[in-house]
Amino acid sequence: MAAYFADLEWTLKPGEDFLKGRYSRAHTLRFDGGAEVPASASPHVVGKWADESAVDPEEMLVAALSNCHMLTFLHKARLAGFVVVAYRDHAEGVMEEIAPGRQAVTRVILKPEIEWDGAGPDAATLAELHHAAHEDCFIANSVKTQVTVAGL
Numbered sequence: 001m002a003a004y005f006a007d008l009e010w011t012l013k014p015g016e017d018f019l020k021g022r023y024s025r026a027h028t029l030r031f032d033g034g035a036e037v038p039a040s041a042s043p044h045v046v047g048k049w050a051d052e053s054a055v056d057p058e059e060m061l062v063a064a065l066s067n068c069h070m071l072t073f074l075h076k077a078r079l080a081g082f083v084v085v086a087y088r089d090h091a092e093g094v095m096e097e098i099a100p101g102r103q104a105v106t107r108v109i110l111k112p113e114i115e116w117d118g119a120g121p122d123a124a125t126l127a128e129l130h131h132a133a134h135e136d137c138f139i140a141n142s143v144k145t146q147v148t149v150a151g152l
Contacts, residue, residue, distance in 0.1 A: 005032050008039075026051035044095070058105055062093035064139045065108045065147055073112070073133035080129060083117035093145075104145070111150045127152045 010027035012018055025041035040054035050056070055063075066089045077084050094107040112130075114120070121129060130149045134140055140147050 006030070021049070023049065024051065025049050026054055058093055058095060061105055061143070061145070062091050062108055065137070065143070065145070066091035066110055068137040068139035069110055069130075069133050069147070069149075070112070072137045073129060076129045076132045076136075077121075080121070080125070082121055082129075084114055085117045086113075086115035088113045107146045107148070109148055109150050 007030040008027060009030070010025075012023055016023035025046050027039050029037045029039045031037075038051065038054040039060075040051035040056055041049070042056035042058055043050040043052050045056075070087050070089060074084055074087065089110055089112045091111065092109045093105045094109075095103055096106045098104045098106065120126070130152055134147060134149070137147075
């Protein structure tokens with residue numbers, strides 16, 4: 001078993017009105033390796049009370065799924081004898097209403113672009129590698145969100 005930790009810190013700023021909802025949602029996330037990330041609610045959710053330059057929870061979910069898939073895919077490609085020299089993804093999460101007044105990120109579409117050293121896999125093998133990566137991705141196994149790789 002492994003345990004993972006994140007520290008979150010938010011403080012009401014002078015002049016903000018908490019009870020009227022007029023307060024910044026900006027906060028800081030800190031991770032055990034020392035990384036510090038400015039975070040906020042999504043501007044789609046709280047408008048001007050969000051910090052658009054900060055990462056929001058929905059973006060972090062999409063990034064976590066993309067990141068986990070990539071790391072697992074790299075491992076699977078290596079085991080299959082392929083050499084990846086670059087991997088880029090422009091992942092997209094879709095927020096939808098799942099019940100009256102309830103929303104969720106229901107779909108994440110991964111759009112990986114992969115560069116190979118030498119011959120890369122054929123289309124069928126590439127699809128198998130992505131499927132295996134998805135099956136073993138810890139984050140994908142942890143959520144109900146549908147995760148797909150575009151074009152497969």
